[in-house]
Amino acid sequence: MLATRLIFVLSVVIGWTTACTPSDNSTSDIFIIGDDGPAPAETSGYFINHFGLLTTNLEVMKHFYGNVLGMRLMFEVHVTPEYSVTYMGHAQGGRNGTGFQTGTEMYREKNNLAGLLELVQFNVTDDSLVASTKRTNTFGHVGLIVPDIQETQDYLENHGIEILKRYGEPIQDFTGLIPNAFGLGEYAGAHIAAKKALMEAQGVIGIQLLLMVADPDGNLVEIQQQEQPAGAV
Incomplete structure (x- = not known):
């Protein structure tokens, strides 16, 4: 089973790399660092x-x-x-x-x-205000940086906050609160192959390293540690 999963992930990565490779055959990575250069001088201070x-x-x-x-x-x-x-x-x-x-x-x-x-x-x-976890919309989530994510998870649980996704766990489902906020839940339709590919490849951007809760209105709060483990995005 593990070997099958590894082969599947490799095929996804190879497929993405091939799709992203420019026609001049120069190399391309899945994760691309921006090379915009200096911002317009008129936007200095923005x-x-x-x-x-x-x-x-x-x-x-x-x-x-x-x-x-x-x-x-x-x-x-x-x-x-x-x-x-x-x-x-x-x-x-x-x-x-x-x-x-x-x-x-x-x-x-x-x-x-x-x-x-x-x-x-x-x-x-x-x-009727609809939160990102209830219905996919143009607002996805609030992003929070913390010094120690495990301590934060314990702190939130001690304050009665429901943990939607624990630190160290991947996203498991195609439907539900987190998929809705990420734009791939039930409102994204029945694109199961595309959703499965994302589930298998989510380690590329370190989704398992995120802690996720919701605020009282249902807006997703995504929490990550300031110093990420080596190799994490």
Whole structure:
């Protein structure tokens, strides 16, 4: 069985390599490092400051991202009695325990921070918000870096957070919460051969090294260790 799996993975890799090889017969790898060169001079100083999630469950979301994942409340704006905007972030934009940590300090630097979370709530909406794990959409997941992924897994379990995929385990299913968020679940149709190829080849990008949970609204949170094992992407 193992030999069969190895042969299958090799055939997939060879197939991908062949498909990606330019017509001039130059070498090509499955994993390609970008060679864009310098960015346009006009974009000097650009960086992604925040990502936004719509919610009808604001207080529970604030608890998860704040009390569990350690983000600090920077500020809230109650635009109207029904509409609010909440900003949260890790200390100094992503490295908890370093630099400034109070809401006042972080608000002062809000336009110079990266990795912030914006929670937007319209608390009288009639719309039904569908998370990435429930229905494939253009938002996939939140990515979190941690110093020690095993300690993080234990910490989350101790706080009652359901682990959708444990560290060290591959993705096993073609349907379900994680496949939906990765765009290959039930909504991707019955493309079983393509899904099976991905399941067999997922070690190429180290999916088994990721820890996955969901926030209270069902958005996937993908967690990886800052220092990856040798050879991991």
